[in-house]
Amino acid sequence: MSKEILAGIDLGGTNIKIGCFDSGLRLLARDSVPTEAHMSAKVVVDQLGAAVNRLVQGLGKGARLVAAGIGSPGPADYKKGIIFQCANLPTFKDVPLPQMLSERLHCPVAFDNDANVACYGEFVAGAGKDVQDMVFFTLGTGIGCGIVSNGRLIQGATGNAAEVGHMIIFRDGRQCNCGQRGCVEAYASASSTARRAMEAIQAGRPSSLKGLLEEKGQITSKDVYEHLAAGDMLAKQITDETARALAIMCVNILHTTDPARIVFSGGMIAAGQVLLDRIRYYFQQEIWRLKKETVEIVFASLGEDAGIVGAAAMAKEKIGL
Numbered sequence: 001m002s003k004e005i006l007a008g009i010d011l012g013g014t015n016i017k018i019g020c021f022d023s024g025l026r027l028l029a030r031d032s033v034p035t036e037a038h039m040s041a042k043v044v045v046d047q048l049g050a051a052v053n054r055l056v057q058g059l060g061k062g063a064r065l066v067a068a069g070i071g072s073p074g075p076a077d078y079k080k081g082i083i084f085q086c087a088n089l090p091t092f093k094d095v096p097l098p099q100m101l102s103e104r105l106h107c108p109v110a111f112d113n114d115a116n117v118a119c120y121g122e123f124v125a126g127a128g129k130d131v132q133d134m135v136f137f138t139l140g141t142g143i144g145c146g147i148v149s150n151g152r153l154i155q156g157a158t159g160n161a162a163e164v165g166h167m168i169i170f171r172d173g174r175q176c177n178c179g180q181r182g183c184v185e186a187y188a189s190a191s192s193t194a195r196r197a198m199e200a201i202q203a204g205r206p207s208s209l210k211g212l213l214e215e216k217g218q219i220t221s222k223d224v225y226e227h228l229a230a231g232d233m234l235a236k237q238i239t240d241e242t243a244r245a246l247a248i249m250c251v252n253i254l255h256t257t258d259p260a261r262i263v264f265s266g267g268m269i270a271a272g273q274v275l276l277d278r279i280r281y282y283f284q285q286e287i288w289r290l291k292k293e294t295v296e297i298v299f300a301s302l303g304e305d306a307g308i309v310g311a312a313a314m315a316k317e318k319i320g321l
């Protein structure tokens with residue numbers, strides 16, 4: 001008997017994660033292959049296609065791939081299906097990724113921004129599965145975002161909606177990698193959190209992080225949270241600034257789409273409850289008083305699987321399965 005298989009793919013600069021799912025989005029098999037980012041896009045997609053086909057074949061004779069979904073970093077035109085360029089995949093320039101992949105997998109391929117895909121994963125099977133309106137943020141090197149409104153992802157004219165990390169929250173503020181000043185990302189991503197701590201130490205602020213900075217030449221946001229737990233005052237101030245920037249972002253997005261739930265994901269949530277508590281505290285400080293707010297601010301629940309689950313769910317939707 002033939003069994004319909006959906007593939008969910010999370011294309012990262014270091015690894016490509018692949019999951020094979022049944023039509024009920026139950027995970028049947030998974031694989032992770034290194035991204036040969038220095039190779040041409042054609043070679044990367046060849047290897048990806050071969051890995052997906054291998055995984056499907058491993059599911060037995062009746063297994064038949066009916067659709068795939070892939071989340072990738074951008075910038076891209078997600079509606080036309082073209083990656084313009086990508087910091088982590090330097091050879092990807094004007095690459096029609098979903099079309100190339102579709103030729104190798106012989107099935108339709110859904111394509112979206114990696115944050116949107118992870119958002120969709122949390123929406124269908126994770127921290128947002130019981131609501132119709134949610135906003136998702138992933139806190140890593142940058143800040144990714146996805147918005148689900150009335151059960152659907154907001155896409156925009158070129159599929160680039162929900163770049164909320166580049167919402168300007170401080171006029172003439174810190175320089176952001178995107179070229180603007182004062183973006184949330186310039187304050188509250190994992191890398192900006194670490195950078196602000198390093199700048200403060202270099203400016204002479206006392207901190208238990210100083211020894212670490214001298215020893216390793218840099219510190220990470222994880223170091224900041226570890227020293228916060230040990231009672232360092234600078235680490236507390238840096239965390240508060242991060243949490244406040246995220247809280248202001250939450251207030252702005254609340255007034256934009258009125259979500260029932262705001263979900264935080266990404267490496268920085270390893271900081272744990274203390275970060276979530278501070279975001280909630282500043283959210284209560286900043287939010288309007290016209291009505292009682294019911295939005296819940298929570299951590300994601302699927303971890304790194306959100307990308308493959310969301311991509312498979314998009315594949316399923318694409319073929320109306």
Ligand SMILES: [Zn+2]
Nearest residue numbers: 166176178183
């Ligand atoms: Zn920016």
